[in-house]
Amino acid sequence: MNLIVAVDENWAIGRGGDQLVYISADLKRFKALTTGHPVILGRKTLATFPGGRPLKNRRNLILSATPGYTVEGAEIYPDLNSLLASAPEDAFVIGGESVYRALLDKCDTAYVTKILSSFPADRYFPDLDAHPDWAVAEQSEVLEEDGISFQYVTYRKN
Numbered sequence: 641m642n643l644i645v646a647v648d649e650n651w652a653i654g655r656g657g658d659q660l661v662y663i664s665a666d667l668k669r670f671k672a673l674t675t676g677h678p679v680i681l682g683r684k685t686l687a688t689f690p691g692g693r694p695l696k697n698r699r700n701l702i703l704s705a706t707p708g709y710t711v712e713g714a715e716i717y718p719d720l721n722s723l724l725a726s727a728p729e730d731a732f733v734i735g736g737e738s739v740y741r742a743l744l745d746k747c748d749t750a751y752v753t754k755i756l757s758s759f760p761a762d763r764y765f766p767d768l769d770a771h772p773d774w775a776v777a778e779q780s781e782v783l784e785e786d787g788i789s790f791q792y793v794t795y796r797k798n
């Protein structure tokens with residue numbers, strides 16, 4: 641499986657139930673990479689989407705153990721085993737922290753947007769630069785939007 645995440649310099653990914661910052665070029669890239677592939681996410685990340693609705697043109701596999709929780713247009717899985725039994729190899733793990741941590745070992749490619757600033761945060765992704773199993777495979781030049789510098793870095797599992 642793949643994962644896709646936007647991190648700041650401290651590998652922070654969220655605060656107060658939302659993203660740290662929205663970069664429109666990065667959102668377009670996220671759409672281009674994930675469209676046509678299943679996406680795997682936690683209930684709290686789904687709640688950050690407009691109207692709390694699933695992403696279009698993708699199977700949305702949501703992890704939630706909340707009894708009776710349903711979402712039109714999404715598949716709900718109450719635990720990792722049932723999710724993994726239904727998740728194809730081309731799926732993208734799209735967050736949040738709890739889901740990234742639970743499924744990192746099942747992924748072999750990580751599409752990381754590195755935001756070259758730091759923000760107050762309460763959710764983090766594991767530092768892949770310090771992780772013995774992961775190495776940088778590709779990286780873009782440094783890009784900029786609205787004064788925010790960022791870079792696309794692809795990691796592969798060794």
Ligand SMILES: NC(=O)c1ccc[n+]([C@@H]2O[C@H](COP(=O)([O-])OP(=O)(O)OC[C@H]3O[C@@H](n4cnc5c(N)ncnc54)[C@H](OP(=O)(O)O)[C@@H]3O)[C@@H](O)[C@H]2O)c1
Nearest residue numbers: 646654657658659682683684685704705706735736737738
């Ligand atoms: N920067 C990025 O790229 C990025 C991407 C995505 C999200 N985020 C940020 O990450 C934050 C959300 O992360 P989070 O960790 O708080 O929430 P989350 O992972 O999105 O969702 C957590 C919920 O998912 C369900 N869940 C997770 N693991 C489960 C398991 N093994 N079995 C059953 N259900 C499971 C539970 O739902 P129930 O409580 O219903 O059981 C849990 O409360 C937000 O700030 C968001 O903006 C950032």
